[in-house]
Amino acid sequence: MTNPCPRPLRTIHMTNLGTRAKGPTMMAALAGVVSAAVVLAVAELIGAFFTARATPVFALGSTFIDFTPSWMKDFAIATFGTNDKAALFVGMGLTIALLACVLGVVAYRKWALGVLGVLFMGVVIVASVLTRAGVGPADAIPSVVGTIAGLVALRRLMVPLWGLKAWPEAPADIAADVEDQVGGIGTSRRRFFAAAGITAVAAGIAATGGRLLGAARNNIAQAREALRLPAPARAAAAVPSGVQSPVAGVTSWLTPNNEFYRIDTALSVPEINIDDWELRVHGMVEQEVTLTFQDLLDADLIESHVTLTCVSNPVSGKLVGNAKWLGLPIRDVLARAKPKEGADMVLSRSIDGFSASTPLEVLQDDRDAMLAIGMNDEPLPVEHGFPVRMVVPGLYGFVSATKWVVDLEVTRFADSKAYWTERGWSERGPIKTMARVDVPASFAKVPAGKVAVGGTAWAQTRGITKVEVQIDDGDWVEATLSDEASVITWRQWSYEWDATPGIHYVKARATDGTGETQTDKRADPVPDGASGWPSVMVTVE
Structure with a gap:
């Protein structure tokens, strides 16, 4: 129905x-x-x-x-x-x-x-x-x-x-x-x-x-591989044979490109064609200057070994590296632009929007601040700033090491703020004197007897004149310094420890060329870099 x-x-x-x-x-x-x-x-x-x-x-x-x-x-x-x-x-x-x-x-x-x-x-x-x-x-x-x-x-x-x-x-x-x-x-x-x-x-x-x-x-990688760097007008100084610490496990004195730390704000690595790259120098100058990549290739370039350090590097941190750089001295570029009286800062800008505030006098002195195009005898890696980046000895990267740089504005600290300065970091970032214990590693277990201790210390532009080691609360004992390449590179050290069974703490501290010894006062990286003595805990069996 x-x-x-x-x-x-x-x-x-x-x-x-x-x-x-x-x-x-x-x-x-x-x-x-x-x-x-x-x-x-x-x-x-x-x-x-x-x-x-x-x-x-x-x-x-x-x-x-x-x-x-x-x-x-x-x-x-x-x-x-x-x-x-x-x-x-x-x-x-x-x-x-x-x-x-x-x-x-x-x-x-x-x-x-x-x-x-x-x-x-x-x-x-x-x-x-x-x-x-x-x-x-x-x-x-x-x-x-x-x-x-x-x-x-x-x-x-x-x-x-x-x-x-x-x-x-x-x-x-x-x-x-x-x-x-x-x-x-x-x-x-x-x-x-x-x-x-x-x-x-x-x-x-x-x-x-x-x-x-x-x-x-994108042919940036191919263009980089095809690039042939010119011979420098002034080659890097010869590196002494004894710069490397004899202690096995201490970081290499020269940092390979693929191991060099990378800290920046670029989530997407900028890819810049060398034919399109230009650097504009302007602001408080008598003459604006524009440079092309070919201008850099044709200029009198210099080579220099320089140690770079990130301001975010904690005590005992690894955000530091040493490389041989090839580039044009920034002082030569500024000499052409002729900064006006009253200027005290250069605001460098990356193509990705990052900016850094560098004291003008630092870029004009003889410390070999440069517009780098080469790193360890090859063109800059793309992730490290290809085609051009800034390398400035003695300053933390956040106020100096602008990668993919395309603009230099001569100005004043009172008038302009850089990327991290606007976020609470300091305007100027001189690198602090610092030592690091590389060997033995923290929480390592070692046999009793003679134990090799070694590490690295840096105080760019001042150099390292002494490194001391302390076991637990004992006396500070001077370590053996490796040869010094220059005051703008790090310096390695070694120490032979007569270790007894038990848990021990190994500390280190460095003294720079001005006679200032690394402070034991602990400070966080914000706003101008970490400080304190490195300490590793070791179990001796």
Whole structure:
């Protein structure tokens, strides 16, 4: 017998699915993650035709770095060291995934709110892109297109989900699509996971394609490999044969390029064509100067071994390295520009927006501050500033070692603030006298008897004249210094310890060329570098 009052097909479908659906919220969260992947992948693909800083990941990461408080930066460097950027990417990935889950659930429950949420995130991404240095309005295109693609993907993934339960908020224009799911919950689930899987694979292909396309369009690595550095007008001084500590395990006196520490604000390493690079010198000068890379190749270059130190280096830290640099003395460039009376600072700027405040007199004296184009007999590595960076002996990197440098503004400390000065760090950053115990390592176990102790000390521009070692609370005993190459490089040392069984603490302190001994007063890196005596705990068996 026919039912005289049949219920509408959609009512039956929605009611049945509403009672049988399980776990749609988790699926909606997954839809949000897949859609976020589409945003990033499509933007990556299209971004291959734009600057690397136009992609959302790098733009958001760089913006995060810009607004990172000093204490968090110190924590990241102290915890992860030179892997701080990898840690940032992981943290960003987790944050984006969490936000994407929330947006997916919101879109499932209230589509209009989900759309607004996605559009808001798109606005944040575009704003992050447009605030990057060297980025124009057109560079927002990858983020805009990626956001639209993500929104479309999210909508398509929502359709089978809305078919899983009674959902009165489902948009009217997709009602027909929901009706198509009347085949049952199993069909809706299969359609969702099939769509999510296909979309995720497509996103992965797009992201990979974007990376490969970007690499194909970029010939910076090939240009660097093809570059032949000119012979210096003044070669580096000969290095004494005894600069290396005789203690096995002490760091190499000359730091290989691939082991040299890297701390900077560039999440995406700038890639600059040497034919396009220019350096502008302006501000409080009588004559503005513009240099091309060819101008540097044709100039009288100098070579010099210089030890560089990061201000974030903690006591006993590894954020210090020694290399042979090739470059043009900055004093020669400033002599051409003729700084005006009253100027006391040069504000150097990187193409990625970083800036450093360097005292003018430091760049004009005889310490061999240079615009470096070579490092350890090869062109600068891209991650270390290719094609040109600043190298300034005696100052922490945050006020001197600008990589990918494109601008020098002669100004005054009273008138201009640099990147980290605006964030609470000091204006001037002379390197503090510091010793480090490399061997034995902290918590090492060694046999009783003669134990070799060794390490490195530095006080750039002043030199190291003495290193002393203390075992537990005993007397300070002078260590044996290795040969000194110059006062702008570090100096290594060694000491033979007659170790007795038990737990012992090995401390060290250095004295520089002015007679000042390293202080025992502990200080954090903020605002002008760490201080204190290094100490390692050793178990003698």
